[in-house]
Amino acid sequence: MIEIKGLSFAYGNGDKALDGIDLKIKNGEFVLITGSSGCGKTTLVRCLNGLVPHFYGGKLEGTVFVDGKKPAAASTKEMAKSVGMVFQDPESMFVSEDVEGEISFGPSCAGQRIADIDAVLKQLGIGALRKRSLHELSGGEKQKVAIASVLVTAPKILILDEPLSELYHESAGELMALLKKLNKAGMTIILIEQRTERVSGFAGREIVLEKGKIVYDGPPKSNGRPASKPFTKSGDILVQFENVSFSYGDNKVFENLSCDFSEGEIVVLEGPNGSGKTTLLKLIMGLLKPVSGTVNVGGLENAPVEKLAGDVGYVFQNPDNHLFAETVVEEVKFILDNTGKTGDVDKTLKDFNILHYKKNYPRYLSGGEKQRVALASIMVARPKILLLDEPTRGMDHELKRELGEKLAEYAKGGNLVIMATHDDFMASCATRRISLRKLHYNAG
Amino acid sequence: MDIISNMGFFYSYRDTRFHNLNPLLKFSVCAVLAIAAMVLEDPPVLAALFVISAAIAAESRIITGWSYYMKVAVWIAVFLILLNLVLSQSGNTVLFEAKLNLPIFESIRITLEALFFGLTISLRLATVISAFALLSLTVSPQEMMRVMTKMKLPAKSVFVTSLSTRFVPSLMDDVETLTQVQKTRGAKLKGIRGKGTVIIPLLSNSLERSVSVAEAMESRGFDGKFEYGRQKSKAEND
Numbered sequence: 232m233i234e235i236k237g238l239s240f241a242y243g244n245g246d247k248a249l250d251g252i253d254l255k256i257k258n259g260e261f262v263l264i265t266g267s268s269g270c271g272k273t274t275l276v277r278c279l280n281g282l283v284p285h286f287y288g289g290k291l292e293g294t295v296f297v298d299g300k301k302p303a304a305a306s307t308k309e310m311a312k313s314v315g316m317v318f319q320d321p322e323s324m325f326v327s328e329d330v331e332g333e334i335s336f337g338p339s340c341a342g343q344r345i346a347d348i349d350a351v352l353k354q355l356g357i358g359a360l361r362k363r364s365l366h367e368l369s370g371g372e373k374q375k376v377a378i379a380s381v382l383v384t385a386p387k388i389l390i391l392d393e394p395l396s397e398l399y400h401e402s403a404g405e406l407m408a409l410l411k412k413l414n415k416a417g418m419t420i421i422l423i424e425q426r427t428e429r430v431s432g433f434a435g436r437e438i439v440l441e442k443g444k445i446v447y448d449g450p451p452k453s454n455g456r457p458a459s460k461p462f463t464k465s466g467d468i469l470v471q472f473e474n475v476s477f478s479y480g481d482n483k484v485f486e487n488l489s490c491d492f493s494e495g496e497i498v499v500l501e502g503p504n505g506s507g508k509t510t511l512l513k514l515i516m517g518l519l520k521p522v523s524g525t526v527n528v529g530g531l532e533n534a535p536v537e538k539l540a541g542d543v544g545y546v547f548q549n550p551d552n553h554l555f556a557e558t559v560v561e562e563v564k565f566i567l568d569n570t571g572k573t574g575d576v577d578k579t580l581k582d583f584n585i586l587h588y589k590k591n592y593p594r595y596l597s598g599g600e601k602q603r604v605a606l607a608s609i610m611v612a613r614p615k616i617l618l619l620d621e622p623t624r625g626m627d628h629e630l631k632r633e634l635g636e637k638l639a640e641y642a643k644g645g646n647l648v649i650m651a652t653h654d655d656f657m658a659s660c661a662t663r664r665i666s667l668r669k670l671h672y673n674a675g
Numbered sequence: 676m677d678i679i680s681n682m683g684f685f686y687s688y689r690d691t692r693f694h695n696l697n698p699l700l701k702f703s704v705c706a707v708l709a710i711a712a713m714v715l716e717d718p719p720v721l722a723a724l725f726v727i728s729a730a731i732a733a734e735s736r737i738i739t740g741w742s743y744y745m746k747v748a749v750w751i752a753v754f755l756i757l758l759n760l761v762l763s764q765s766g767n768t769v770l771f772e773a774k775l776n777l778p779i780f781e782s783i784r785i786t787l788e789a790l791f792f793g794l795t796i797s798l799r800l801a802t803v804i805s806a807f808a809l810l811s812l813t814v815s816p817q818e819m820m821r822v823m824t825k826m827k828l829p830a831k832s833v834f835v836t837s838l839s840t841r842f843v844p845s846l847m848d849d850v851e852t853l854t855q856v857q858k859t860r861g862a863k864l865k866g867i868r869g870k871g872t873v874i875i876p877l878l879s880n881s882l883e884r885s886v887s888v889a890e891a892m893e894s895r896g897f898d899g900k901f902e903y904g905r906q907k908s909k910a911e912n913d
Contacts, residue, residue, distance in 0.1 A: 282893065286889075286890055312896070316897075318890075323746065324887070324891030325888075327841065328815055329688065329817050336897075364815070366685065366844045480739075519859070536859055539859065543859075544859070552880070553860075566860045566861060569860060594879055622711070
C-alpha cells in the first residue's frame with residue numbers, strides 16, 4: 232500500500248517539482264502516470280523509493296508511506312527491498328559488463344543469494360543472453376535485462392519510467408503482457424509512459440500530473456490520434472538507394488537495397504531494434520559509406536557528410552548529443568555559422584516554443600525541451616532533407632501533435648522528412664511507412 | 676549494436692571450451708603463458724608458447740579481436756628489431772657495415788646476433804601480448820572480479836575498478852556519435868574550439884551518466900557494502 236498526504240517537493244535549486252500531492256495506491260494495482268514533460272512524474276516515483284530526498288536532497292513536505300515504511304526516514308537499501316525501479320534509459324542503470332553480473336548486482340547489494348538466474352531471464356524471454364556482454368545487446372534486449380535485474384530481488388512494487396520509448400511494437404507488446412502477468416500475480420505496477428496508446432487496456436487507473444499537481448485520477452482515458460494523414464502528395468526524387476549493401480564487420484545490415492524517397496514525403500522507418508533504421512539514415516547523411524551500391528542524395532553519389540551538412544539535417548536520438556553551447560540561441564545558430572545558410576533563429580525558437588529559454592543553458596532544460604532545442608538547431612537551416620531518429624523522446628501527446636503538424640507543413644514546402652520511430656502516434660503522420668527487417672525490406 | 680562492439684575488440688561470450696572454463700583456471704593459463712614468456716629465453720620454447728596461445732585464441736573463436744592485439748605487437752616488434760639492429764654493436768657475424776660520419780653514429784654495424792636477439796625479444800613480447808589478449812577476450816570483467824576477490828583483493832576496490840572499465844565502450848561510442856552529430860551540423864572539428872563541440876558534451880554526458888548510475892545503484896540497495904558471490908543457475912546446480 233502506498234499512501235501520500237500533502238506531498239510537496241522542491242529541488243535544491245528551488246524549482247518546485249511536486250505541489251500538494253494526495254494519493255493512495257492499493258496493493259496489486261496497475262497505475263499509469265502520465266503528464267507533459269517536466270510535470271513531476273519522475274520526481275513523484277523517486278519519492279516512493281527514497282531517492283528523494285536521500286539522493287537528490289531538496290525540500291520535502293508531507294508524508295509518504297510505502298509498504299509500511301517512510302522512504303524519507305528509511306534507507307534506500309531498505310526501500311529497495313519493497314520497491315524496484317527501472318529507469319528510462321536502461322544503459323544508465325547498468326553497473327556490470329555482462330548480463331549475469333547485472334542480474335546479480337541487486338542481490339549482491341542485499342547480501343541475498345540468487346537461486347536461479349535462468350528462471351528470471353526465461354520469464355522475460357532472454358534466457359540465451361545470460362553470458363552476453365551488455366554492450367552488444369539491442370535497445371530492447373537492454374530494456375529487458377534492466378527489468379530482469381530489478382525483478383530478481385522480488386520487489387512488491389515495480390516502477391517503470393517510460394520503458395516503451397525504445398521498444399518496437401512486438402517488444403512493447405511482450406513487455407506489457409509481462410507486466411500484466413506480474414500484476415495478476417499480485418505485484419503493484421506503476422508505469423510512467425507518454426505513449427499511452429500502447430498501454431491502454433493494461434492499466435486499471437490513470438493519474439495525470441500537471442505542474443506538480445494531480446489533475447486527473449481515474450480510469451484510463453482514451454487517446455487522441457491525428458484524424459487523417461496530412462497529405463499524400465509527392466514530387467521529385469531526392470534520395471535514391473541503388474543496390475546498396477552495408478555491414479558492420481561480419482554483421483550484414485543491408486544487401487542490395489533499392490528504394491527512393493521524394494520531396495513532399497514524410498517517410499517513417501519501422502522495424503525491430505537492430506533492423507537498420509539508424510544505419511539507413513546515416514547512409515543518407517553520408518556518415519556511413521555503403522560497401523557496394525550507390526546512395527544518391529540530391530544528385531550527389533555516396534557524398535560525405537561534409538558536402539551534405541546544411542542541405543541534409545539529422546536530428547540524433549539523444550538530444551544531449553547535440554547540446555554543447557552555453558545558451559539555447561548559440562546552439563541553434565551553430566549550424567548557420569558553419570554552413571553559411573540563412574535562417575530566422577528567433578522565429579524557429581518561437582515555432583518550437585523555446586524562445587523564453589533563449590538565454591538558458593540548454594542542458595539544464597527538461598527532456599522534452601532539450602529535444603525541441605535539438606530539432607530547432609537543425610530545422611533553423613531549413614534542410615531540404617530532414618532525417619529524424621526517434622524524435623519524440625520525452626514528448627507528451629500535445630508536443631507530438633504539434634511536431635506532426637510542423638513536419639507536415641515542412642514537407643508540404645517541397646522538403647523530404649524521413650523519420651525512424653517506434654512511436655505509433657508519429658507513424659500515423661507518415662505519408663509512407665517502410666518496414667525494415669534484418670536483411671529484408673518491405674516497402675508499404 | 677554499434678560499431679565498437681562489432682569490432683570484436685572487447686570481451687564477448689562465445690560458447691567454447693575455453694570460455695566455459697573456471698575463470699581462475701583461464702586467468703592461470705594466461706598468467707603462466709605470460710610469465711613463462713618473460714622468464715624463458717630459448718626461442719623454440721618462446722615460439723611454442725606463442726603457438727599455444729594462438730591455438731587457444733583459434734579454439735575460442737576470438738581470432739578477429741586477437742589479431743587487433745597482434746597488429747600492435749607487430750608494430751612494436753618491428754620497432755624493437757630496428758632499434759636493436761642500430762644500437763647493438765655486439766656480435767661477430769657482420770651482415771652490414773658502413774661509415775656514416777654523423778655526430779653520434781660515426782658508423783653502423785648490423786650483426787646476425789643483434790637481429791636474432793631482436794627477433795627473440797619480439798617473440799617474447801608477442802607471446803605476452805597474446806596472453807593478455809586471451810585474458811581480456813575470454814574472461815569477462817565479472818569473472819575477473821571473482822578471480823580478484825578470490826585472490827583476497829578488497830571487493831570495494833575491485834568493484835570500482837570494474838565499474839570504471841564498464842564506461843570505456845560507452846565513452847568510445849559517445850566520441851563517435853558526438854563527432855557525427857557535429858559533422859552533420861557542418862562543424863570543422865579542428866583546433867581547440869572545434870574539438871570543444873565534441874569534448875564539452877562528452878564530459879557533460881559522462882558526468883550525467885555517472886550521476887544516473889549512482890542513482891540507479893542507490894535505488895537497487897547499494898550502500899558501499901558489496902559481496903561478490905557465484906550465483907549458480909539451475910542447470911549448474913543440477
